[in-house]
Amino acid sequence: MTATAGPLLEVRDLHMTFGGIRAVQGISFQVAEGETLGLIGPNGAGKTTVFNMIMAELRPTSGEIWFRGENITRVPTYERVKRGIARTYQVPQPFGEMSVGANIRVGMAPDDIWKLVSEGADHAAEADIGRSVGFSDEQIDMLPSELAMGDLRRLEMARNVAVSPTLLLLDEVFAGLTLREIGQISELLVEKKRKDGLTYIIVSHDLRALAPLVDRVIVMSFGEIIAEGTFDDVVRDEAVRDAYLGQ
Amino acid sequence: MAIDRETLRYLGWWLAFGVLMCLLPFVVGTGTLRILIFAHFLAMFAMSWDFLSGRTGYISFGHPFLIGIAGYTTAILSFRFDVPIYYSIPAAIVATMVGGTLFFLPALRIRGTYFALVTLAFMEILYQLTKVVAPKITGGTRGMSGLESIVTGAVNNYYLSFGIMFVTGVVLWLLIRTRLGIALSAIRMNEEAVRSTGHNTTKLKLFAFTVSAAVSGIGGAFYVHYIGSIAPRGMFEINFLFTILVAALLGGAETIIGPIMGAYFLTVLLEYLRPVMPGMERYLLYGAIALVLYVVRPEGIYSIIADAGRKVQEWRR
Amino acid sequence: MALQILIQGFVLSGLYALIAVGFTMIFSVGRVLNLAYGVYIMLGGYIYYAALQGAGLPVFASFILAILAGVTFGLLTYLLLVRRLEDNPIAVEISTLILAVVMQALIVVIFGAAPKTMWPVIRGVLRFEGISVTMNILLATGVSWVVLGGLMAFVRYTHLGRAIRAVSMDRKGAVISGIEPSFISMVTWALSGAFGAIAGVFFATFTQLDSHMWVFPLIISVAVVIVGGIGSIVGSLIAAHIIGFVETITTTMIAAELRGVSTMLLIILVLLIRPKGLFGRAEL
Incomplete structure (x- = not known):
């Protein structure tokens, strides 16, 4: 697939209604390849719902999602991953009874039953991915229950790196982390971007951690976009202040 | 397939187990062999259950349904239509895979606890249907008896059943x-995360299901030709499902070896209790054992033995 | 024929609603499927039989004994089994199924394998336009309405009932507002056992007592939960009527042997078309 001149991801007029609650009402935005977009807003603004729709974990009530000039609105999750979209979760979702290495193995495994059976695991490559997100060699054999929150976020990163995405959706990557861990994860994100040219959309409540990473910020409130621009512009915006203070 | 050293070592154990079981007929009487034949069939069913439910966490309460499709297909073909069993048995296995898949495919969309209930409902439907639909062919409530056997004698049947198992x-x-x-x-642990690492989980589950159905089909087809009869009662019964489940869980789900252990343990236990407790007391006792073990040690016998083995190794060092 | 279907349908549906109510309660409060629920029904029937026809106690006393047995066994299931496995609904499902088979064996050991016929709770037959209905089954329907109405009033108007409803809607929220969920669970399991036993007495007079009798009520209960969705008494009531009428229509108009099949097909159909039940997740 060749890179087109247009945006990497485009979301057109997405709506999502749960029962009677309109969680997302007409969201449209674009992300260019190589860009880092911040997605902020008070609790319940619909940020995670947008992620869920981009990953096809939720089917939008209406609206379209385009990726690399292709309408992927009806494409299932695993196909979107193959096209290059991946995500992390607000609450990390490791495979609880598997070691870090085995978690990465699932990420690396091809979606082809014959290959799953006939080809063995590449332990060296697993360890490489593990190390590339900052795991030590002993940690590769540990279980998720033995890891700290920062390491669990690393594990999610590792599993995502294993599917070699171009667009990575990061949901509250800094939540529950110590200052030191925040620094490490930020560094990791910057480094991955420099090396692999990743595009990020980052949802975060931690605006201080977010500021140095993002090129552009979208602010959501009650399912709508209320502001858009550079980080500095947006935080000075009257409507944004109201939305956060009204919380 | 990459075979590492650990796999080779385990395969050595499998080989030892195989040789040992092949020598058994020279040592024990035919009575014991007949008991073990039942253990082999039970092991087939328990492994089949384990491959689907133990692995993926989609608990099937409908395995008797699969076994029943196989049993009835081969019984009807060979008994009513004089099809040679060399054709009827493969046909039964294919029928189980196809028929089972057609029925379960929609059920695979349903998550968790409901999956078990739908499969249970399938089993009950087949139970009702075999009694009333076309009794001239299925034999109705009484089923069919006098089915052709594949080999005769306890020793031959022992080798056949052990070989398949x-x-x-x-x-x-x-x-x-x-x-x-x-x-x-991974599907059992977090299906959504498996999807978001780029896997078509429906395809994976369907594969697990088809393999499970094939194993049930093989077991079911050979089983009815061994016992020589089939009837809705006994086949589509909760007690039968219960025996399969308990064998798999008692032995240790998710391990394949565990269900084999469970099947031997259960069959032998039931048989040796028979003189002491001729009636339902046996079920009462082993059900109670299974329940306590399941609540206290859900990983089953396999993990107990594995732990013991590890302790012995540490102690030798 | 239409009148016959109408009367039989209502009567059968009333019985089914009574059977299912205890099962639905557990599901909506604890989110677990208690596959040993059929045992409460069986136990209710057998204890009533033993008290009335064995020990010669009066009907009322036998009824009380049956209910007490149901309550005790319901509490035991919760305390010994479910509470230990509560975070794992699949383990609860498996272990309660094993428990049910163990209890089935126990019943055979104590009462023998031969089926037993129970006397109706009240005698007499009502004849109307050529259709006859036993007073016993009419009483069952009446009791069913009284029990369900009482339950509805209980969860609406009593403090304890509202607490149960709160837990069924939002466990965490209920904890925050000072409700002790394990106490609520115990009350629910005790009530479930009681309802099961009451239903069991009528169900047994309607069919007969045998050690397999727990399976059919369990399937009816499961069907009611699946068709009616989680946690709505009214939804369950409607579901019981759908199931009862579908069954009556099938057996009178197509073939009597298809009694169970229609219910199974209904379950499968609903699950495939609307996996959350026809009425979704309403409040208790």
Whole structure:
């Protein structure tokens, strides 16, 4: 697939209604390849719902999602991953009874039953991915229950790196982390971007951690976009202040 | 397939087990062999259950349904239409895979607890239907008896049943050691996360289901020709489902070896209790044992033995 | 024929609603499927039989004994089994199924394998336009309405009932507002056992007592939960009527042997078309 001149991801007029609650009402935005977009807003603004729709974990009530000039609105999750979209979760979702290495193995495994059976695991490559997100060699054999929150976020990163995405959706990557861990994860994100040219959309409540990473910020409130621009512009915006203070 | 050292060592154990069981007829009487034949069939069913439910966490309460499709197909073909069993048995296995898949495919969309209930409902439907639909062919409530046997005599049947069980066991065990096995376990732990790492989980589940159905089909078809009869009662009964489940869980789900252990343990236990407790007391006792073990040690006998083995190794050092 | 279907349908549906109510309660409060629920029904029937026809106690006393047995066994299931496995609904499902088979064996050991016929709770037959209905089954329907109405009033108007409803809607929220969920669970399991036993007495007079009798009520209960969705008494009531009428229509108009099949097909159909039940997740 060749890179087109247009945006990497485009979301057109997405709506999502749960029962009677309109969680997302007409969201449209674009992300260019190589860009880092911040997605902020008070609790319940619909940020995670947008992620869920981009990953096809939720089917939008209406609206379209385009990726690399292709309408992927009806494409299932695993196909979107193959096209290059991946995500992390607000609450990390490791495979609880598997070691870090085995978690990465699932990420690396091809979606082809014959290959799953006939080809063995590449332990060296697993360890490489593990190390590339900052795991030590002993940690590769540990279980998720033995890891700290920062390491669990690393594990999610590792599993995502294993599917070699171009667009990575990061949901509250800094939540529950110590200052030191925040620094490490930020560094990791910057480094991955420099090396692999990743595009990020980052949802975060931690605006201080977010500021140095993002090129552009979208602010959501009650399912709508209320502001858009550079980080500095947006935080000075009257409507944004109201939305956060009204919380 | 990459076979590492650990796999080779385990295969050595499998070989030792195979040789030992092949020598058994020279040592024990035909009575014991007949008991063990039942253990082999039970092991087939328990492994089949384990490959689907133990791995993926989609608990099937409908395995008797699969076994029943196989049993009835081969029984009807050979008994009513004089099809040679060389054709009727493969036909039964294919029918189980196809028929089972057609019925279960929609059920695979349903998550967790409901899956078990739908499969239970399937079993009950087949139970009702075999009694009332076309009794001239199915034999209605009384079923069919006097089915052709494949081989005669306890020793031959012992080798046949052990051979099927052993080959199936090794194949399934090798399968779960591949990355496929890991992917299937991952589904049990977090299906959404498996999808978001780029896997078509429906395809994976369907594969697990088809393999499980094939194993049930093989077991079911050979089983009815061994016992020589089939009837709705006994086949589509909760007690039968219960025996399969308990064998798999008692032995240790998700391990394939565990269900084999469970099947031997259960069959032998039931048989040796027979003189002391001729009636339902046996079920009462072993059900109670299974329940306590399940609540206290859900990983089953396999993990107890594995732990003991580890302790012995540490102690030798 | 239409009148016959109408009367039989209502009567059968009333019985089914009574059977299912205890099962639905557990599901909506604890989110677990208690596959040993059929045992409460069986136990209710057998204890009533033993008290009335064995020990010669009066009907009322036998009824009380049956209910007490149901309550005790319901509490035991919760305390010994479910509470230990509560975070794992699949383990609860498996272990309660094993428990049910163990209890089935126990019943055979104590009462023998031969089926037993129970006397109706009240005698007499009502004849109307050529259709006859036993007073016993009419009483069952009446009791069913009283029990369900009482339950509805209980969860609406009593403090304890509202607490149960709160837990069924939002466990965490209920904890925050000072409700002790394990106490609520115990009350629910005790009530479930009681309802099961009451239903069991009528169900047994309607069919007969045998050690397999727990399976059919369990399937009816499961069907009611699946068709009616989680946690709505009214939804369950409607579901019981759908199931009862579908069954009556099938057996009178197509073939009597298809009694169970229609219910199974209904379950499968609903699950495939609307996996959350026809009425979704309403409040208790």
